[in-house]
Amino acid sequence: MLMIGNLFVFMSFQMLIPTLPPYIKSLGASGLEIGLVTTLFSIGAVLSRPFIGFMLEYKARKSLVLIGAIALLLITVIYPISQIVVLFLLFRFAHGLAWGWSTTVNGTAAVDIVPNSRLGEGMGYFGLSVTLGMIIAPSLGIYLFQVTSFTNLIMISGILGVIAILLLWTVKYDTPEVVKNTKREELKFSFTGSLIEKSSWYPAFITVMATLGYGSIVTFIVIFGEERGIDQIFLFYLFNAIMASLARPIAGKWFDQRGPLGLIVACSGVTFVGMWVLSYAHSNFAIAVAGLLFGLGFGSLIPTLQSWTLSLTPANRRGVANGMFFSSIDLGIGLSGLVFGILAQYIEIATLFQISSIFLLITIFMTLVTVRKKRIAEQQTI
Template identity: 40%
Template sequence: MKQSVTSKQKQRKPLWTKDFLITALANLLLFFSFQMLIPTIPTHLSQLGGDNVQVGLVIGIFTISSLLTRPFAGRALDLLGRKHVLLVGLAICALTIAGYSYIAAVTLILAARFVHGIGWGLSTTSLGTVIADIIPAERRGEGMGYYGLSNTFAMAVGPLTGLWIMQAYSFRYVLLVSTCLAILSLFSSLFITYPKPITSLHPTQRSRFVDRLWERSALLPSSLLLCTAICYGGIVTFITLFGRETGIPNVGLFFFCNASMVLLVRPVTGVLFDRRGPEWVLIPGAIFTISGLFLLSYAHSNLSLALAALCYGVGFGSIQPALQAWTISRSSPERRGAANGTFFSANDLGIGLGAMVLGALANWSGSYALMYRYSTILIVLFLVIYGWSFWTLTLHKKTAH
């Protein structure tokens, strides 16, 4: 009996290794640097004389450039290795953020945002691939859940920190702190032990250019992520306007409660993913997301807004790391870069579409509350797509036996 227990302990590889902690730290520093700029750089652009269209382009141009970069980043990660692509991406981020301090023209800031998006696409795709290499396969859901907490913490605290520094001092100090964080992320990445590029023992012919950039095995989880990202894009873009519409003064409460619930739920759902499979996480997560969006659409007070955020946080905190872990599990080691590029591209595209499509839906319906209610259709679509794939896979297994 003792021998069997000992053998199981030996088989269970450690998760909290030096490389795991350093990669999570580098990710935290990078995302904190990025999140500080989300509410502050549009304000700065407006102070320089930018109109509403140009202020919107600050986010749009960044998203477009990162979206265009990710497929090429994934291909480079698989061909050149993780280290060089990551360091180049982090260097571009640090240099671009520092450069904002010396730019006073609106058009030049927009151009710099395009370059910044390239660095962001390279670095975040690289970090996602590096952590996938580091986490033991049998603990992938748990590891991705813990790793994702660095993103969540940055999303919860970064924007508030940036606004506080800008109000207490100036935007130049925001850029100084953001640049230092990006440099620290670059510095800490130097201490990661990177695996050598993996080449397939049985290479397949990938003659088409698209097949080299995108990973087909990642398309299913990426399409599911696209549905949830569109909803999230509608929340981050219009939650303030929704608060004005409903008379809720402190909509920041939504992000605090959402982030708090994500911090609590991710470690639990990660272990559940490893032990029981994706269906035990994705289906309940989708149900909680639908419930959260419905509650949000009927919210008229801080209490009802907090309740909606807590419910939505359970769904959001469950689905995203589970889908990323599932993406890595479905792809071969030598195609992890392309798989991560495909996955993160879906996230960028979804947030961008959420701002545009749901904004048009709000104009058509005349209400942000109705917009959030109608957006639940996307999560129903999520359940339909996943249910169809699960049924097809189960039928295939029965046929094989």
């Protein structure tokens, strides 16, 4: 039920991701302001996560999950009144605050339920709700944006948000004993301490690199389709979803049996190829092929990085680690939106995709550094 509820949270939210940039463009926004749609949202999410990560060290899960879902719904339904660019960007920042809260709590609630011995597989299945929401919903959002009004798009997003709240209400949450036995007075809040979990910061930093590459697609793929005259851009998300659904269970079991490193290298390589296929796409077929590659690569990369992060983290700090992980995603996508939003004023979007693919090579390099260090450590032990 948590997986299904989380799917509807992501469906409600993610159907807005590819449609907000062209909407704000229709309001007269510049390339930089279009980039700020992603950047301000990411800043809000990053700022809220240390506070909710701290609360997860001593509070039960249910009330926190429901507060996050309700806040997302309320902010979503007020978007249509934002006919001024500055007001729209302000709403976007507030949306980021709520998103940071909700994703951190939902992910931590899932970790509490999954046994440690099947962490990779369990979080892979839970992550499937994230991936499917991230992939199916943009297709639906793009379709609705093209055939109906922005207000109707928001209304449907709101309905999905209501369904999410009802589903999350029924979940039987499992709060760890160490959290139940901890009192607020026993803890001291530190913004930095609740933003970064030292035991698992490295995979989170690799996540920043991976999402820096992906962020340009999130922000500009609809506009890219308009420039290329590709009328079925939703095929990218559709085939992405199909391949991610097929690959995710296999990737989760690979993680539990062999660890994350080889899997991250393979997934990053496939995603890199997918970005170049996308940059050369001039047809619906090429868009579909790029979607398949992304579903196979990026669709398994993110949950693998999350499982790696959590596997290195003590149970009572997993809320902080989850917040750090999702902040890494938002930071990468946000920086990507800002940097490539500026570059978009001077170069073609296809070139942006090619430049941003370099960050997938950096992801591979950083992972191989870890592989080398691990091998050296094993040799010294022998």
